[in-house]
Amino acid sequence: xxxxxxxxxxxxxxxxxxxxxxxxxxxxxxxxxxxxxxxxxxxxxxxxxxxxxxxxxxxxxxxxxxxxxxxxxxxxxxxxxxxxxxxxxxxxxxxxxxxxxxxxxxxxxxxxxxxxxxxxxxxxxxxxxxxxxxxxxxxxxxxxxxxxxxxxxxxxxxxxxxxxxxxxxxxxxxxxxxxxxxxxxxxxxxxxxxxxxxxxxxxxxxxxxxxxxxxxxxxxxxxxxxxxxxxxxxxxxxxxxxxxxxxxxxxxxxxxxxxxxxxxxxxxxxxxxxxxxxxxxxxxxxxxxxxxxxxxxxxxxxxxxxxxxxxxxxxxxxxxxxxxxxxxxxxxxxxxxxxxxxxxxxxxxxxxxxxxxxxxxxxxxxxxxxxxxxxxxxxxxxxxxxxxxxxxxxxxxxxxxxxxxxxxxxxxxxxxxxxxxxxxxxxxxxxxxxxxxxxxxxxxxxxxxxxxxxxxxxxxxxxxxxxxxxxxxxxxxxxxxxxxxxxxxxxxxxxxxxxxxxxxxxxxxxxxxxxxxxxxxxxxxxxxxxxxxxxxxxxxxxxxxxxxxxxxxxxxxxxxxxxxxxxxxxxxxxxxxxxxxxxxxxxxxxxxxxxxxxxxxxxxxxxxxxxxxxxxxxxxxxxxxxxxxxxxxxxxxxxxxxxxxxxxxxxxxxxxxxxxxxxxxxxxxxxxxxxxxxxxxxxxxxxxxxxxxxxxxxxxxxxxxxxxxxxxxxxxxxxxxxx
Ligand code: ADP
Ligand code: ZN
Numbered sequence: 001x002x003x004x005x006x007x008x009x010x011x012x013x014x015x016x017x018x019x020x021x022x023x024x025x026x027x028x029x030x031x032x033x034x035x036x037x038x039x040x041x042x043x044x045x046x047x048x049x050x051x052x053x054x055x056x057x058x059x060x061x062x063x064x065x066x067x068x069x070x071x072x073x074x075x076x077x078x079x080x081x082x083x084x085x086x087x088x089x090x091x092x093x094x095x096x097x098x099x100x101x102x103x104x105x106x107x108x109x110x111x112x113x114x115x116x117x118x119x120x121x122x123x124x125x126x127x128x129x130x131x132x133x134x135x136x137x138x139x140x141x142x143x144x145x146x147x148x149x150x151x152x153x154x155x156x157x158x159x160x161x162x163x164x165x166x167x168x169x170x171x172x173x174x175x176x177x178x179x180x181x182x183x184x185x186x187x188x189x190x191x192x193x194x195x196x197x198x199x200x201x202x203x204x205x206x207x208x209x210x211x212x213x214x215x216x217x218x219x220x221x222x223x224x225x226x227x228x229x230x231x232x233x234x235x236x237x238x239x240x241x242x243x244x245x246x247x248x249x250x251x252x253x254x255x256x257x258x259x260x261x262x263x264x265x266x267x268x269x270x271x272x273x274x275x276x277x278x279x280x281x282x283x284x285x286x287x288x289x290x291x292x293x294x295x296x297x298x299x300x301x302x303x304x305x306x307x308x309x310x311x312x313x314x315x316x317x318x319x320x321x322x323x324x325x326x327x328x329x330x331x332x333x334x335x336x337x338x339x340x341x342x343x344x345x346x347x348x349x350x351x352x353x354x355x356x357x358x359x360x361x362x363x364x365x366x367x368x369x370x371x372x373x374x375x376x377x378x379x380x381x382x383x384x385x386x387x388x389x390x391x392x393x394x395x396x397x398x399x400x401x402x403x404x405x406x407x408x409x410x411x412x413x414x415x416x417x418x419x420x421x422x423x424x425x426x427x428x429x430x431x432x433x434x435x436x437x438x439x440x441x442x443x444x445x446x447x448x449x450x451x452x453x454x455x456x457x458x459x460x461x462x463x464x465x466x467x468x469x470x471x472x473x474x475x476x477x478x479x480x481x482x483x484x485x486x487x488x489x490x491x492x493x494x495x496x497x498x499x500x501x502x503x504x505x506x507x508x509x510x511x512x513x514x515x516x517x518x519x520x521x522x523x524x525x526x527x528x529x530x531x532x533x534x535x536x537x538x539x540x541x542x543x544x545x546x547x548x549x550x551x552x553x554x555x556x557x558x559x560x561x562x563x564x565x566x567x568x569x570x571x572x573x574x575x576x577x578x579x580x581x582x583x584x585x586x587x588x589x590x591x592x593x594x595x596x597x598x599x600x601x602x603x604x605x606x607x608x609x610x611x612x613x614x615x616x617x618x619x620x621x622x623x624x625x626x627x628x629x630x631x632x633x634x635x636x637x638x639x640x641x642x643x644x645x646x647x648x649x650x651x652x653x654x655x656x657x658x659x660x661x662x663x664x665x666x667x668x669x670x671x672x673x674x675x676x677x678x679x680x681x682x683x684x685x686x687x688x689x690x691x692x693x694x695x696x697x698x699x700x701x702x703x704x705x706x707x708x709x710x711x712x713x714x715x716x717x718x719x720x721x722x723x
Pocket of ligand 1: 334
């Protein structure tokens with residue numbers, strides 16, 4: 001099995017342990033300190049956002065300590081996932097839950113008592129069962145229990161979003177084994193829940209770690225719903241690679257949208273409480289295993305799943321409150337890779353939710369729900385940095401300008417719409433404050449509806465005075481007037497527009513109305529990188545190889561390798577097992593298990609692309625034949641495009657040749673390739689930033705510098721700094 005002891009005896013360094021067991025090069029913020037304290041047997045409360053890397057905080061200590069760490073985890077699916085991932089890293093982990101038959105349980109128990117298991121996952125109800133406690137005593141006695149890790153610890157609190165009464169009884173374990181340290185972990189941010197966890201679990205002067213809730217890899221955006229929303233959604237799904245979730249408010253909407261998307265050839269399945277348990281779990285598994293790309297779901301979906309490579313979460317309807325939105329959208333990008341969170345917003349959805357809230361019997365509950373909804377609306381309509389608003393909700397201050405939200409990247413211009421506001425409000429007045437927004441807009445735009453004829457509103461002076469603006473624009477104005485308090489609306493379910501004192505000030509021209517106008521734009525989200533297409537091609541091949549291997553073992557693909565590791569593979573294109581083992585996320589177990597397969601795929605790809613020749617030495621030494629040919633043409637004065645055309649290769653391939661030639665100390669005339677002043681500037685930046693990837697260098701230099709120019713000069717700089 002696994003050589004924990006021998007590892008410890010000659011290598012107590014934590015970074016090395018991290019690489020050894022998990023394949024990562026460095027700890028994330030906070031992880032190291034937590035691991036150190038865990039090793040000192042302190043009680044711990046770890047609050048980290050989803051994807052922050054909580055599991056490692058108890059898994060690594062478990063591997064470094066004597067005995068067994070017992071992990072309490074509320075959901076069977078989650079448990080299986082984690083154990084699969086650990087085993088695939090060559091770590092001795094197992095679980096006990098109701099999905100196992102008596103025979104399996106017994107053999108696992110024996111295995112545990114043999115002392116070979118480091119991590120045992122259990123559901124809380126089992127932990128406290130009559131049969132299990134004596135077993136645990138035995139383990140404690142024979143093998144030792146190194147810690148009790150309680151995952152999703154907020155389940156102990158009634159103030160959290162998924163209270164589980166069984167969690168309350170965990171305190172009795174603390175009493176039974178007072179010497180075993182307890183680690184509580186959660187992603188729930190509120191103060192109240194934290195206090196509750198400490199009390200209810202009986203933590204003993206715990207060290208408390210609260211990480212920032214800023215999920216820097218997530219891009220947040222809000223889009224208003226229009227007639228074209230479905231088309232927009234479709235485009236979003238098509239242009240974003242990888243898995244995604246689309247949340248809808250109701251089962252009916254889930255079913256409708258699923259059908260539509262299926263009709264448009266998107267690989268998608270539904271998930272909601274109306275399906276049978278079997279269907280739900282089947283759909284979920286297919287999603288986790290990448291058999292299907294998109295889930296359309298009610299918020300019932302996602303709680304128990306731990307799919308780290310969800311690349312987008314789209315809320316097709318407004319969530320009930322900001323905390324839910326944070327948690328639900330947070331299911332994107334748990335692996336730290338860039339991911340996108342889009343919220344489609346419409347005022348009529350708000351009305352639906354308001355209506356639902358009004359059905360609640362308890363007035364206090366109604367009040368809270370309405371207040372939360374209000375905050376949600378402020379988030380969607382706000383023009384401030386979305387992160388500032390979200391984090392502010394959790395009591396965390398954030399300065400804004402995150403460059404990772406629509407408001408920061410595309411600030412909405414503020415325009416003076418006083419005249420439009422006057423038209424709108426006087427139309428409300430002429431209609432005697434007895435109609436909702438839809439009708440007012442119809443009148444402004446001179447529509448010919450039955451209602452207009454019936455009330456003779458086509459005779460009003462405001463009939464048709466707003467033809468110059470679209471209905472959507474009028475709606476934006478109308479909502480903004482409501483939010484700025486320049487107009488009122490009844491909350492009896494009819495949403496009749498009513499004027500107030502401020503409305504009259506506007507109509508008397510005593511008040512200016514400014515609104516943030518949404519800019520219509522096609523958002524290009526991913527940074528443009530010319531190498532991207534090439535890497536992308538290889539990445540696709542590596543993905544399908546990963547999928548094949550995963551299917552053969554019946555595990556989700558991310559268990560084999562994380563997306564980030566696959567990307568590194570495509571970028572770095574390792575040629576030997578040693579190079580392969582250096583990639584972040586690769587442990588030695590995986591090198592021996594999958595290394596050759598992936599190397600072969602990379603080799604095949606490189607061969608097809610004309611990137612390697614038989615005799616070429618990969619890193620140093622002599623140029624290959626194909627490189628020499630490029631060099632000849634370059635020395636004859638041909639440009640990169642000309643060489644590419646002549647050789648029937650892509651320009652990026654030629655650039656790569658030139659880079660390799662520079663590396664191999666061949667005389668490439670850079671002055672023919674990059675203007676001298678640019679060369680100097682790039683060199684300066686390299687001196688400041690060091691040897692890093694191209695994108696940040698390009699960001700620093702601006703658009704007038706191409707990736708190729710930077711790549712060439714970086715090669716020269718590398719060459720020279722080696723001397
Ligand atoms: P949480 O439980 O906090 O939501 P996880 O423990 O599932 O988060 O970790 C999220 C992702 O981050 C996982 O894919 C995990 O493998 C990865 N991860 C954790 N720690 C590191 C690290 N130090 N370096 C790189 N990746 C990490
Ligand atoms: Zn921002």
